[in-house]
Amino acid sequence: MEWMEQELAALADKALERQLRDSAPIAGRPGFIIRDGQELLDLSSNDYLGLAQHPAIIEAMRTALAADGAGSGASRLVTGNRPPYRKLEQALASWQGTDAALVAANGYMANTGVISALVGRGDAVFSDRLNHASIVDGITLSRADHARYRHNDLEHLRHLLDKHRGARRKLIVTDTIFSMDGDQALLPELVALKEQYGAMLMVDEAHSGGIYGTRGEGLCHALGIQNDIDVHMGTFSKAFGVYGAYVSGSRTLIRWLINKARPFIYSTALPPAVVAGISQALQLVQTEHGRRQRLLAAGLKFRSALQDAGFQVGEGNSPIVPVIIGDNGLALAFSAALQASGIAAVAIRPPTVPEGTARIRFSLSAAHSDDALQDAARHIRSLGIEMGVLKQ
Numbered sequence: 365m366e367w368m369e370q371e372l373a374a375l376a377d378k379a380l381e382r383q384l385r386d387s388a389p390i391a392g393r394p395g396f397i398i399r400d401g402q403e404l405l406d407l408s409s410n411d412y413l414g415l416a417q418h419p420a421i422i423e424a425m426r427t428a429l430a431a432d433g434a435g436s437g438a439s440r441l442v443t444g445n446r447p448p449y450r451k452l453e454q455a456l457a458s459w460q461g462t463d464a465a466l467v468a469a470n471g472y473m474a475n476t477g478v479i480s481a482l483v484g485r486g487d488a489v490f491s492d493r494l495n496h497a498s499i500v501d502g503i504t505l506s507r508a509d510h511a512r513y514r515h516n517d518l519e520h521l522r523h524l525l526d527k528h529r530g531a532r533r534k535l536i537v538t539d540t541i542f543s544m545d546g547d548q549a550l551l552p553e554l555v556a557l558k559e560q561y562g563a564m565l566m567v568d569e570a571h572s573g574g575i576y577g578t579r580g581e582g583l584c585h586a587l588g589i590q591n592d593i594d595v596h597m598g599t600f601s602k603a604f605g606v607y608g609a610y611v612s613g614s615r616t617l618i619r620w621l622i623n624k625a626r627p628f629i630y631s632t633a634l635p636p637a638v639v640a641g642i643s644q645a646l647q648l649v650q651t652e653h654g655r656r657q658r659l660l661a662a663g664l665k666f667r668s669a670l671q672d673a674g675f676q677v678g679e680g681n682s683p684i685v686p687v688i689i690g691d692n693g694l695a696l697a698f699s700a701a702l703q704a705s706g707i708a709a710v711a712i713r714p715p716t717v718p719e720g721t722a723r724i725r726f727s728l729s730a731a732h733s734d735d736a737l738q739d740a741a742r743h744i745r746s747l748g749i750e751m752g753v754l755k756q
């Protein structure tokens with residue numbers, strides 16, 4: 365196993381070794397965490413609506429835990445299909461305006477399971493280069509040809525669609541909001557291309573579910589193209605503040621996945637208490653419009669504050685605000701300096717993002733007050749100057 369020590373040392377040399385650090389929530393103070401004994405404004409989590417500590421969700425989970433026990437005991441096709449699932453999947457389908465929906469253990473398993481169930485050898489998947497790792501892994505697992513197109517580059521996508529014209533089945537797959545950049549996919553254009561080339565279109569709303577759409581349905585609803593999407597997936601681990609994921613679409617799609625999605629078939633059902641927590645979160649997501657509006661307004665304000673300060677900030681209007689640093693070591697040092705001044709914001713480095721684009725990824729939450737965010741933006745600016753990230 366010596367090779368492992370050597371490769372880890374090489375990673376550490378390039379400021380690329382990853383390490384686990386404890387971050388504890390603070391009861392009654394959503395939007396903050398404790399790390400290394402210090403209270404920090406949490407600009408790293410994906411708890412966009414600030415629901416992770418919502419009393420109604422905690423109570424729903426507590427009640428279900430007492431009634432249904434800790435674990436579900438088996439996969440859903442065996443005896444793990446507890447009553448709360450049917451209720452939740454009906455509510456999900458009605459929320460998304462689709463015929464059916466299926467709950468998955470998490471977003472990673474939803475993506476790997478769905479993609480490997482939809483395509484196989486002789487098929488082609490067209491995937492934005494910045495799509496989430498779980499999409500990339502799903503394509504690898506499927507054994508279909510992986511045609512990666514340059515980020516949001518429709519000409520490149522068209523070229524690849526032409527090149528793979530002979531593929532048996534074609535699948536275009538995209539994040540709706542890109543997780544490390546915070547910008548949007550060109551969804552109406554993707555719909556036009558999938559129709560022209562006879563491809564299926566799958567979207568991952570992990571970072572847009574709960575945030576866009578009048579009832580938090582996601583970006584596709586906000587754009588009015590939800591009926592043009594063949595496979596819609598989203599997670600309950602981000603804006604919903606809980607855990608798990610869903611796929612929605614036609615009844616045929618869901619029947620197919622129940623029969624073919626291996627992570628669904630061969631893995632134990634989520635604990636009933638988690639399913640109950642998701643159901644409660646879904647009700648809140650549909651009705652807590654104020655949180656959505658506060659979050660989007662805060663995103664715009666924070667983004668322009670950093671832009672005005674002179675940082676290289678990613679495009680978009682989402683609550684994900686990346687500040688591009690470039691160098692891995694500098695990004696790490698900047699993150700450490702932010703922590704010293706009371707802000708938790710992680711440095712994102714390759715291979716999560718392309719080489720030379722290490723960044724600090726700020727993600728906002730409806731739990732943050734306007735004052736806290738304005739303060740944070742000022743701190744970030746002065747640290748940027750101090751550390752030479754910002755030229756004066």
Ligand SMILES: *Cc1c(COP(=O)(O)O)cnc(C)c1O
Pocket residue numbers: 470471472473475496498539543568570571599600601608609
């Ligand atoms: C977080 C994320 C996932 C994975 O979801 P989990 O529920 O955390 O496994 C999938 N896709 C995207 C775009 C994500 O950001």
